[in-house]
Every structure is written in structure tokens, then in C-alpha cells.
Amino acid sequence: MGRNISTMRQEINAIIERWQSFMKAMHAEDKQYMEKIIEKAKRHTAESSYSLEDPLEAVILSVLIEMERELMELEKKCSSQ
Amino acid sequence: MLVSVEVQKKAHLFLRENGRVRSISEEYFPEILLYDEKGISEKVLEFDxxxxxxxxxxxxxxxxxEYDGYYIKTYSQSFFKLSSMVERYFNYYLVDFYNVDIRLPLRYISEKNFNYYDYKNGIPDFSGIEIMNFKRHTNYYEYSGREYYFNDYLKLMDTxxxxxxxxxxxxxxDSIIPDWIYESNKKGYDFYLGRMPGxxxxxxxxxxxxxYTYHKEMTYIPRGRSLIDPQTSFIYSEGGLFGVLASSAISSLDPSYASRSTPGTLISSLEVSKALRNGLSVPYHKSHPEREKNIETLIKADRGGLVYQVRPGLYWNVSELDFTSMYPSIIVKKNLSLETVNGKCKSYETVPELGYNVCIDKKGFLSYALEDFLNLRIGIKRLKKNMKSMEGVDKAFKWMLVTSFGYTGYRNAKFGSIEVHESINAYAREFLLRAKEIVEKYGFNVISMIVDSLWVSGLVDxxxxxxxxxxxxxxxELSDKYYWIKILPMKGDISLGIPGRYVARGMDGNYKIRGIMLRRHDTPEIVKEFQNEALEILKNVKVPADTEKYDIKKIFIEYKEKIETRDVEIKKLLIEKRVNRYPWEYTSTNPSKQVLEEFYGKNVIYRPSEKIRYIIYSxxxxxxxxxxxxxxxxISYYLKILRAAYDEIRLI
Structure with a gap:
């Protein structure tokens, strides 16, 4: 059925596509970081669809959350060693 | 008990009383109603x-x-012709018309407050209805041991x-009757199956x-009784005879029409009939365009139900909670209707997220129309556990209720609007999240949420x-409990799960399976066989410790050896695909194209939507x-598929 506006998922995919073309122009050794960021950007689409309006806010928040998670997991590992 | 109605020159009613059928004819003069704010409709007095x-x-x-408008009373036969003449007279849009696009039998029985069938203790009672069920064979119909060959339609008519x-x-x-009528006309017979000729x-x-574009052929319906063709009836195929009769009772449509209608037509007939029975006139084209809204509200409002991002993995002891008929319940409980959402009144309730005001000091029509129906369905859902005959009724009603929500967003919906549609969604998201909060408050983890159901890790009391x-x-309701659920990852990205791909082992002994190879049409038989056999073993797994005991690796190796030693029948390796292009329209050389070209070389052309079957040899x-x-x-290709099938269902 017809929708008035594109969905959050479509908007986020558009941003990721943009980021992927950005990645093409990057130095080969830096690409791995960008790849990880793109992966992190997609993690919280469902929650964003529910509450956020700006897809850019959604992807950046998603990356931040996933980084925080990694950070905490690393801290846990270090303190247990 | 009313069994059939038709309105031609007169209204004919067919009633079954004490086992006999009585027919009543009555003059019926339907009215066209007009109204507009500027008084243009006064000109109707000059119209002749x-x-x-x-x-x-x-x-x-x-x-x-209440509107102070005008009416035109007509003969029932000239009603539709005349209403379109009046519309043209007013240039279609200057004046609002009421009651002009309603099927006359529906309108007649609603205005006179007749009902198809009776209700006993609040549920429809179909005892006493006489039914003839013809069994179809290749070239004859069978009824109570007698055979009626397709060319002997006069014998069938006599019976x-x-x-x-x-x-x-x-x-x-529906496909044979037109031929019978055509042939009987040519031979000069008067062939009919109704209670009156014609x-x-x-x-x-x-x-x-x-x-998709669909085409429906012209259909002939006997007069004074109903004809159901299982081949053309969605409701019959879903709910059987009782499903058709119950939807006929609830929508005031003749069973012939009810059986050939979509659930959407049934639910809108129910609404129209409810309005007429309450003395309310039904608008033709409602003049109620979508309200202006700013871009933020638009973005907030144009969202569907809430879907949660699931994480792939294996979960033990899962409870499934389902809101019963959630969307219709919201319409009823929250008083949503065309005239109450952003309507004029004294006290309001505000829709979450959107800020629309919903009147609460008067009952909304849509909410009123669906309330009895919803309660009836909840009652029948309870009954069907002990009463087999109610299963079909429940299924038909379920479809109607599902449609009742979507129909509110349709531009020609008589009693809904896009704002009603948006409000239902907004409430649904709100309630699903509240349910999630409550579950989490008690220390449970929500695995997945889809629109009206939640999967919770742990056993909820x-x-x-x-x-x-x-x-x-x-x-x-707590609809199911599972020993374990395996949620599969998305195909493109293995770290994301999707709600539509899982294997769940119910505590009631049944599996609930979605989206694995077993369910796909293009999976070779041998792979389906493997998954079925393996799932049979996995049925024994109830706690994590069981996984070692009931490992399916053995079966996998067995099938792997079968494939490696070519010990598989060819027909079990066939892959079935529905073609969606002509051979020359493909841009990549995939298996479908190769096979189509192979056929094309033999002068056989498969059209899109036809099925082909092939085998992979390299x-x-x-x-x-x-x-x-x-x-x-x-061998390597089929091993690859088998491996993927194994990965889908393995627990360790």
C-alpha cells in the first residue's frame, strides 16, 4: 500500500549506501574500521523506527551503543584477568 | 428464519418456518438522500x-x-439508474449523497430489521437449514448415491x-452454470435452480x-436459495459452510454473495447494515479528506505496528503472549471512529505520540458497530474448543476482524479515516511497549515482539x-509455551535475526516453524526429508542437557553419504521454481534461464507464473x-544445500 514517506529502515539503508561509497575512497588499511562501523549502524533499526525521526541520529546512536557494549565487555575481560 | 432475499420489481423474502418455506413479496421504494451546506440540493425539486x-x-x-436535506423516492428497479442521473445533475461533487451505493437486498433487510438465521444463546443457530452438497467427479456430480452427468443438467434441475x-x-x-444456461437457451429449455424461474x-x-490485476467472471445465482461454489469462495475454503453462514448472518449479505465476497466486503457490509438498522444514513463518497498535519506528525503517524529487532540464537523455555484481536479491541475500547477522532465534543482522550483528540462523551459508530461482533468472536473462540462446528465460524470471523483495521485506512471507507488508522497503530505500539515493561519488571527478557505478540524468555505465570x-x-493470552526456540539469522547479515525465520518446539508437542528450507517450495525433496527426520529426533530435546543425547549429526552424515554415493532418486533432487520472466528477459544466466532456453530450443515456451523443475549438474x-x-x-551443489539445511536446525 502507498506510504507517504519512506520508512526508517529505507532511510538507514540509504545512509549506509552513502557510507559504503565513502568507504570505497578510503585507504585500504582504514577500510576495516569503516566496515565495523557500518555493521554497528544497523543494529538498532527497530527501536529507531519506533522513536526517532532523524535517520542520521539513529545510525550514530546505534554505533555509539555498540561501541559502549564493546568497551564494557573489554573492561570486564581486563578486570577478570 | 430468513433464508434468501432478492429485490427486483418487488422485494421477495424467503422464510423457513417449521420446516417449510414461505415466500413473501412486498413493494419496496428505496430513497436517495441528498444534503449540502450551501443549499444547492434544493435544486433537486426541479429535477425530473x-x-x-x-x-x-x-x-x-x-x-x-442530523441533516436537513432532500429525498427522492423511486421504484426499486430504477433506483441505481436514477441515482447516477441525479449525481450527474449535480456534477457529482456539489452535493453529498446518502444510501445510494448499497446493495438493495442488504438495504431492505437492514431497514426492515430482518436477520439471516436465528441466534440461540448468543451464537448463530443453523439447524433446520436444508443443504444439498453435490460431490464433483471428472464428468458428473454425485448426490446421495445418484450420478448427474454434466450434460444431463435437466435431471439435476428436477432433483x-x-x-x-x-x-x-x-x-x-460458477464455471459450468453459464454453459448450461447457454445450451438450454439454444435448445429452448427453461433451466433454473432457484425457487423461481430465472x-x-x-x-x-x-x-x-x-x-496484480484480477478478473472475476459473471456469476449466476439461483433465485430464492443460495449457491456456494467452493472453488470461487475464499470464506468457504477458510471456514467451510458454517463460516459462510455465520459471515452471512453477521454481514446481512445473502450466503451466495457472502461466499463470493472478500472479508473486506463482509466487514463493510456489517458496518453499513449496523448503521441502517440504527436509522443512520450511509454516505456515498464521504467528504472527509485527510487532515492537514505538520511533517513531524506525519512522520510519527505514518508508522505501522512495532517490530522488535530479534537476535539470532537458541532460547530455552519461552512463553508466547498474544493480544486477542488487538486492533479491533483498540477500536472498541478507545472509541475510535470517523467522527470521534479529532471530532467536536466536550471531553477527550489524547492518542499517544500523535496528540489526536478522541471524543469520549459519545459512542463512536465504528466502535459501536464492532463491539458486539468482537464479543461474539471472543465467545466463539472459547466455544470452539468443545464445539467442532464453531471452528469455521471462528476462522471466518478472524478474517473479518483482521480486515476491519486495514479497511479504516481505505479512502472510501464509510466510517474510517486515515487518522483512525494511525491512531490504532499508535495505541498498539503503546500497549505492546507497556506489556514489555511489565514483563521486564518481573525480570524476564523479551526475545521478540511483533505487533500484537511477545516472546518472553522464561515461563510467565x-x-x-x-x-x-x-x-x-x-x-x-498466554497462547503457547516452548521448550526451545531457534531464531535464524538474516541471510545477508548473520548477526541480525529476523522474526520470520525460526524453529520452535512447543510444550504441547507441536513444532511452530517459519521460513526454513522445509517450508520453501524450491527445496529439493531429499533436503526436506532430511529436515523432517532430524526434527523428529529433536522433538525429544526439552532441556539443554538433551542436546548431546539427541544429536542430529548422525542423520546428516547418513544423508551426506547418500548424496555422495549417488544413492538418491533423481526426482528427490528436483528444484521447483515459479518462472517470472520469458527466457529472453533474464539479465543473468541463472538456472531458470538455462532451463527456459533449453525448452525454448524445443519450441516450448513457458509463460511467467508457470512452474519449471530442474536439476543442477554443475x-x-x-x-x-x-x-x-x-x-x-x-554432488558438491547438493551437499552445500544439505549443509545449509543442517545448519538451520542444529542445536549444537
Whole structure:
């Protein structure tokens, strides 16, 4: 059925596509970081669809959350060693 | 008990009383109603056309209140012709018309407050209805041991008229009856199956839905009784005879029409009939365009139900909670209707997220119309556990209720608007999140949420269910418990799960399976066989410790060896695909194209939507040959598929 506006998922995919073309122009050794960021950007689409309006806010928040998670997991590992 | 109605020159009612059928004829003069704010409709007094009996001023009620408008009284036969003449006279849009696009039998029985069938203890009672069920064979119909060959339709007609049933069930009737009528006309016979000579006709129609164009042939309906063709009836195929009769009872449509209608037509007929029965006139094109809204509200409002991002993995002891008929319940409980959402009144409730105001000091019509129906369905859902006959009724009602929500967003919906549609969604998201909060408060983890159901890790008890019901004021049930659920990852990205791909082992002994290879049409039989056999073993797994004991690796190796030693029948390796292009339209050389070209070389053209079957004989490059070709299958390709099938269902 017809929708008035594109969905959050479509908007986020558009941003990721943009980021992927950005990645093409990057130095080969830096690409791995960008790849990880793109992966992190997609993690919280469902929650964003529910509450956020700006897809850019959604992807950046998603990356931040996933980084925080990694950070905490690393801290846990270090303190247990 | 009313069994059939038709309105031609007169209204004919067929009633079954004490086992006998009685027919009543009555004059019926339907009215066209007009109203506009500027007083243009006054000009109708100057309008003249054959078929007008009376015209003048008239006060009539609509869901928005009373209007001081005009009416034209006509003969029932000239009604539709005349209404389109009046529309043209007013240039279609200057004036609002009421009650002009309602099927006359529906309108007649609603205005006179007749009902199809009776209700006993609040549920429809179908005892006493006479049914003739013709069993179809290749070239004859069978009824109570007698055979009626397709060319001997006069014998069939005699039997029908002798038995005088209220309902005929005849598979393929819609395609064979036109031929019978054509031939009997040519030979000069008077062929009919009704209680009066002649036929009623449903005109042919073409319509467009979800990207496909559909065509419905002209259909002949006997007069004074109903004819159901299982081949053309969605409701019959879902809910059987009782499903058709119950939807007929609830929508006030003749069973012939009810059986050929979509659930959407049934639910809108129910609404129209409810309005007429309450003395409310029904608008033709409602003049209620989408309200202006700013971009933020638009973005917030144009969202569907809430879907949670699931994480792939294996979960133990899972409870599934489902809101019962969530969307219709919201319409009823939150008083949503065309005239109450952003309507004029004294006290309001505000829709979450969107800020729309919903009147609460008067009952909304849509909410009123669905309330009894919803309660009836909840009652029947409870009954069907002990009463087999109610299963079909429940299924038919379920479809109607599902449609009742979507229909509110349709531009021609009589009693809904896009704002109603958006409000339902907004409430649904709100309530699903409240349920999630309650579940989490008690220390459970929510694995997945989709629109009206939640999967919770752990076994939820009834006190939590009661709390959710108290807070949301909506009925929710603990519908299933599972020993384990395996949620599969998305194909492109293995770290994301999707709600539509899982294997769940129910505590009731059944599996609930979605989206694995077993369920796909293009999976070779051998792989399906493997998954079925393996799942049978996995049925024994109830706690994590069982996984070692009931490992399916053995079965996997068995099948792997079968494939490696070519110990598999060719027909079990066939891959079935529905073609969606002509061979020359493909841009990549995939198996479908290869097979189509192979056929094309033999002057056989497969059209899009037809099915082909092929076998893969080389993996790199991928090469396919049609069914029956003399090739050796590619071991590596089929091992790859088997491996993927194994990965889908393995627990360790």
C-alpha cells in the first residue's frame, strides 16, 4: 500500500549506501574500521523506527551503543584477568 | 428464519418456518438522500426523470448528526439508474449523497430489521437449514448415491426443485452454470435452480490489488436459495459452510454473495447494515479528506505496528503472549471512529505520540458497530474448543476482524479515516511497549515482539498476564509455551535475526516453524526429508542437557553419504521454481534461464507464473537441466544445500 514517506529502515539503508561509497575512497588499511562501523549502524533499526525521526541520529546512536557494549565487555575481560 | 432475499420489481423474502418455506413479496421504494451546506440540493425539486415517485424535504441522521436535506423516492428497479442521473445533475461533487451505493437486498433487510438465521444463546443457530452438497467427479456430480452427468443438467434441475434446499454446494458451479444456461437457451429449455424461474447475476469485474490485476467472471445465482461454489469462495475454503453462514448472518449479505465476497466486503457490509438498522444514513463518497498535519506528525503517524529487532540464537523455555484481536479491541475500547477522532465534543482522550483528540462523551459508530461482533468472536473462540462446528465460524470471523483495521485506512471507507488508522497503530505500539515493561519488571527478557505478540524468555505465570490486562485494558493470552526456540539469522547479515525465520518446539508437542528450507517450495525433496527426520529426533530435546543425547549429526552424515554415493532418486533432487520472466528477459544466466532456453530450443515456451523443475549438474559454473534430462547431478551443489539445511536446525 502507498506510504507517504519512506520508512526508517529505507532511510538507514540509504545512509549506509552513502557510507559504503565513502568507504570505497578510503585507504585500504582504514577500510576495516569503516566496515565495523557500518555493521554497528544497523543494529538498532527497530527501536529507531519506533522513536526517532532523524535517520542520521539513529545510525550514530546505534554505533555509539555498540561501541559502549564493546568497551564494557573489554573492561570486564581486563578486570577478570 | 430468513433464508434468501432478492429485490427486483418487488422485494421477495424467503422464510423457513417449521420446516417449510414461505415466500413473501412486498413493494419496496428505496430513497436517495441528498444534503449540502450551501443549499444547492434544493435544486433537486426541479429535477425530473422517469421512475421518480416522490421528492421533497427530509431530515435524516448520519454519524455526524442530523441533516436537513432532500429525498427522492423511486421504484426499486430504477433506483441505481436514477441515482447516477441525479449525481450527474449535480456534477457529482456539489452535493453529498446518502444510501445510494448499497446493495438493495442488504438495504431492505437492514431497514426492515430482518436477520439471516436465528441466534440461540448468543451464537448463530443453523439447524433446520436444508443443504444439498453435490460431490464433483471428472464428468458428473454425485448426490446421495445418484450420478448427474454434466450434460444431463435437466435431471439435476428436477432433483434440486424436488428437494427444495436452501443452500446448494457445488464445486465448479460458477464455471459450468453459464454453459448450461447457454445450451438450454439454444435448445429452448427453461433451466433454473432457484425457487423461481430465472437467475440473479453478479456482473463480471476487474480489479487491482497489491500489484496484480484480477478478473472475476459473471456469476449466476439461483433465485430464492443460495449457491456456494467452493472453488470461487475464499470464506468457504477458510471456514467451510458454517463460516459462510455465520459471515452471512453477521454481514446481512445473502450466503451466495457472502461466499463470493472478500472479508473486506463482509466487514463493510456489517458496518453499513449496523448503521441502517440504527436509522443512520450511509454516505456515498464521504467528504472527509485527510487532515492537514505538520511533517513531524506525519512522520510519527505514518508508522505501522512495532517490530522488535530479534537476535539470532537458541532460547530455552519461552512463553508466547498474544493480544486477542488487538486492533479491533483498540477500536472498541478507545472509541475510535470517523467522527470521534479529532471530532467536536466536550471531553477527550489524547492518542499517544500523535496528540489526536478522541471524543469520549459519545459512542463512536465504528466502535459501536464492532463491539458486539468482537464479543461474539471472543465467545466463539472459547466455544470452539468443545464445539467442532464453531471452528469455521471462528476462522471466518478472524478474517473479518483482521480486515476491519486495514479497511479504516481505505479512502472510501464509510466510517474510517486515515487518522483512525494511525491512531490504532499508535495505541498498539503503546500497549505492546507497556506489556514489555511489565514483563521486564518481573525480570524476564523479551526475545521478540511483533505487533500484537511477545516472546518472553522464561515461563510467565498468570499474575503477569492479569497485570498486563489491567494496565492495557486489552485481552491478552498466554497462547503457547516452548521448550526451545531457534531464531535464524538474516541471510545477508548473520548477526541480525529476523522474526520470520525460526524453529520452535512447543510444550504441547507441536513444532511452530517459519521460513526454513522445509517450508520453501524450491527445496529439493531429499533436503526436506532430511529436515523432517532430524526434527523428529529433536522433538525429544526439552532441556539443554538433551542436546548431546539427541544429536542430529548422525542423520546428516547418513544423508551426506547418500548424496555422495549417488544413492538418491533423481526426482528427490528436483528444484521447483515459479518462472517470472520469458527466457529472453533474464539479465543473468541463472538456472531458470538455462532451463527456459533449453525448452525454448524445443519450441516450448513457458509463460511467467508457470512452474519449471530442474536439476543442477554443475556447481561451478552453475548449470541446470530440465526434469528428465540425462545428466549426473552435482554432488558438491547438493551437499552445500544439505549443509545449509543442517545448519538451520542444529542445536549444537
Amino acid at each position: 426523470y422517469p421512475g421518480i415517485l416522490e421528492k421533497g424535504r427530509k431530515k435524516f441522521r448520519t454519524i455526524f448528526g 434440486v426443485i424436488d428437494e427444495d434446499p436452501d443452500i446448494i454446494i457445488m464445486e465448479g458451479a 437467475w440473479n447475476v453478479i456482473r463480471e469485474k476487474e480489479y487491482f490489488s497489491y500489484g 498468570s499474575s503477569i498476564i492479569e497485570e498486563i490486562e489491567r494496565v492495557t485494558d486489552l485481552p491478552i 556447481e561451478k559454473p552453475l548449470k541446470a537441466a530440465s526434469e528428465g534430462s540425462d545428466v549426473d547431478y552435482s
